[in-house]
Amino acid sequence: MTSPRTRRRLTRILSMLPWVMANPGASVEEVLERFGYRHRRELVDDLNTVFVCGLPGYGPGDLMEAYVDDDVVVVAMADYFARPLRLTAHEALGLLASGRALLSAGQGSETLARAVEKLEAVLLPDDAEPLAVDLPEPPLVEVFRRAAAEGRVVRIEHVSGATGRLTSRDVEPWSVFSTLGNWYLSAHCRRAGAERVFRIDRIRAAEVLDERFEPPEEPPTPEVRYTPSADDVRATIRLGPEAAWVVDYYPVDVVATEEDGATVIRFSASDPKVAARLLVRLGASATLLDGDEVAAATEELRRAILRRYRTSSEGSSDE
Amino acid sequence: MRNVIERALNLLAFLLTAERPVTAEEIRHTVAGYGQEDDAAFRRMFERDKDLLRGLGVPIEVRPTDAWEVEMGYVVPEEDYALEDPGLTDDERAALALAVQAVRFGGQPAGVDAIFKLGGAAPPGGGEPLTAELGGGSVLGEAYRGVVEHRILRFEYRGRRRRVRPYGIVHRHGHWYVVGAEVGAPEVVKAFRLDRAGGLAAEDEAGAFTVPAGFRAADHVPEVPWQMGEEPTRAKVRFDPEVAWLARRQLGPGARVVEAEDGSIEAEVPVAAEAPFLGWLVGFEDRAEILAPADLRRRFVELVAGPR
Numbered sequence: 001m002t003s004p005r006t007r008r009r010l011t012r013i014l015s016m017l018p019w020v021m022a023n024p025g026a027s028v029e030e031v032l033e034r035f036g037y038r039h040r041r042e043l044v045d046d047l048n049t050v051f052v053c054g055l056p057g058y059g060p061g062d063l064m065e066a067y068v069d070d071d072v073v074v075v076a077m078a079d080y081f082a083r084p085l086r087l088t089a090h091e092a093l094g095l096l097a098s099g100r101a102l103l104s105a106g107q108g109s110e111t112l113a114r115a116v117e118k119l120e121a122v123l124l125p126d127d128a129e130p131l132a133v134d135l136p137e138p139p140l141v142e143v144f145r146r147a148a149a150e151g152r153v154v155r156i157e158h159v160s161g162a163t164g165r166l167t168s169r170d171v172e173p174w175s176v177f178s179t180l181g182n183w184y185l186s187a188h189c190r191r192a193g194a195e196r197v198f199r200i201d202r203i204r205a206a207e208v209l210d211e212r213f214e215p216p217e218e219p220p221t222p223e224v225r226y227t228p229s230a231d232d233v234r235a236t237i238r239l240g241p242e243a244a245w246v247v248d249y250y251p252v253d254v255v256a257t258e259e260d261g262a263t264v265i266r267f268s269a270s271d272p273k274v275a276a277r278l279l280v281r282l283g284a285s286a287t288l289l290d291g292d293e294v295a296a297a298t299e300e301l302r303r304a305i306l307r308r309y310r311t312s313s314e315g316s317s318d319e
Numbered sequence: 320m321r322n323v324i325e326r327a328l329n330l331l332a333f334l335l336t337a338e339r340p341v342t343a344e345e346i347r348h349t350v351a352g353y354g355q356e357d358d359a360a361f362r363r364m365f366e367r368d369k370d371l372l373r374g375l376g377v378p379i380e381v382r383p384t385d386a387w388e389v390e391m392g393y394v395v396p397e398e399d400y401a402l403e404d405p406g407l408t409d410d411e412r413a414a415l416a417l418a419v420q421a422v423r424f425g426g427q428p429a430g431v432d433a434i435f436k437l438g439g440a441a442p443p444g445g446g447e448p449l450t451a452e453l454g455g456g457s458v459l460g461e462a463y464r465g466v467v468e469h470r471i472l473r474f475e476y477r478g479r480r481r482r483v484r485p486y487g488i489v490h491r492h493g494h495w496y497v498v499g500a501e502v503g504a505p506e507v508v509k510a511f512r513l514d515r516a517g518g519l520a521a522e523d524e525a526g527a528f529t530v531p532a533g534f535r536a537a538d539h540v541p542e543v544p545w546q547m548g549e550e551p552t553r554a555k556v557r558f559d560p561e562v563a564w565l566a567r568r569q570l571g572p573g574a575r576v577v578e579a580e581d582g583s584i585e586a587e588v589p590v591a592a593e594a595p596f597l598g599w600l601v602g603f604e605d606r607a608e609i610l611a612p613a614d615l616r617r618r619f620v621e622l623v624a625g626p627r
Binding site for chain 1: 376406413453489536
């Protein structure tokens with residue numbers, strides 16, 4: 001296997017050559033900046049490599065010319081590399097999807113929108129719209145991003161995904177990011193006295209305070225995945241085939257896969273209600289095999305919902 | 320590394336100027352860098368260099384060297400080699416470079432090298448870039464190739480091997496979907512979640528199908544899961560004041576909301592797929608209630624009561 005560094009370097013050479021040929025008189029400075037060369041030395045190395053390559057015969061008339069002359073980059077005798085190489089499928093998708101994602105989130109400029117349209121015109125076939133990226137940005141994202149940039153403390157009302165409890169807390173926002181369709185705020189939570197990651201669509205309100213904080217030199221890489229801890233409640237659940245999707249959505253351990261397509265999983269969560277809600281919604285396609293706390297929480301949830309439906313007679317009279 | 324790059328540049332220069340298919344043997348004796356190697360070493364080196372160039376996007380094709388098709392050679396068709404110039408300005412390139420740095424696909428950005436091919440861009444300055452992880456990974460490129468080159472995709476989905484004409488590709492709710500029709504049923508357009516498609520690969524034949532006129536991939540992946548399906552019924556649900564704000568954010572398009580004085584809301588929601596809708600409502604515990612229709616309300620009560 002060829003190393004990614006080699007691939008990258010060759011791509012850069014095959015991109016830099018046509019650009020220099022199309023822009024005669026380009027300065028070293030400009031080529032360095034445009035193609036992300038860190039030092040003049042790096043560029044000169046590439047030019048020296050090109051200089052000894054060319055067509056069979058490999059004499060003076062067959063090799064390419066590539067050198068720096070009076071701070072100008074010169075490339076000649078390299079007509080066969082005059083046009084940039086086409087994009088790979090992965091690169092094309094990456095470019096278009098990245099652009100579309102920012103535009104969908106309301107983060108893209110008009111310039112980006114124009115760029116994506118021009119790219120789509122040459123990269124995508126037909127008059128159809130074969131590619132779509134939907135990454136809607138919930139309210140407050142902009143508030144947190146600005147507060148993070150300015151180092152301002154924010155008071156948030158947040159409802160926990162696990163317990164459903166609404167709490168108010170002061171946080172020092174570090175960064176805002178999106179992963180797999182959800183938007184998150186990574187922050188130091190003063191109430192917890194530790195780093196916390198909040199789903200932004202579960203933040204009801206945010207008030208930017210006057211107080212400022214000193215952001216850490218290097219905030220930890222935010223971790224979204226739930227990681228089981230010793231205090232967690234645990235349960236063993238048997239999932240019927242129609243509930244197999246649960247394995248993709250929750251961090252579970254698969255204990256066994258049975259012949260009829262059923263799966264036995266070990267489920268752990270910081271609050272038994274998480275498992276209770278899951279069991280209720282799955283109905284007959286899931287069975288709790290083991291876990292007393294979860295069993296109690298599930299019964300309590302069933303009773304609470306049914307109580308509401310019993311005390312109200314709406315629906316039967318309506319429509 | 321320098322040797323590899325020199326050899327690759329020489330090989331590519333030769334292929335681009337040969338104007339005919341050239342055999343491996345001819346390459347070995349003509350292109351600088353291969354000469355001194357024994358058979359096995361040459362083969363290894365040549366395979367590696369071809370892979371390197373193909374990985375960069377160079378279309379190296381294998382064609383017969385003459386009409387009798389006795390010998391096969393390698394050729395890089397000039398018209399397929401080059402990138403069609405999209406006519407970007409420097410500002411537009413810079414905006415793309417910024418976008419590419421902000422977005423990740425399974426932990427990695429995609430398209431960073433593509434910015435070079437488009438002519439490079441000055442390093443983006445200023446502002447804390449947001450990051451967005453779209454997931455996906457390497458199988459995405461293959462699916463995309465199927466879409467743009469009209470190649471049939473093969474994959475296993477829900478326990479069955481399938482051949483699908485990929486008309487489009489959509490990212491929504493944090494998942495990638497291939498939208499298309501199975502071979503043999505071109506009228507039925509479905510969305511397949513990419514992370515559930517096993518062993519996905521594009522077939523060799525390009526241009527294997529045509530896309531229905533005016534096709535919009537986004538139309539085939541609903542914005543909320545309970546819109547997936549035909550003929551929605553309208554459900555009327557009350558959400559208590561303390562969860563009304565949360566419900567509003569998740570209702571999706573087409574819902575009509577009336578707010579009461581106490582802050583609770585009554586929402587009329589188009590529901591085409593009942594199970595995901597009822598499952599979503601369970602998340603609101605006893606702070607939401609289906610008001611109508613009566614049979615939907617009854618089925619929710621049955622679901623909550625649990626299996627007997």
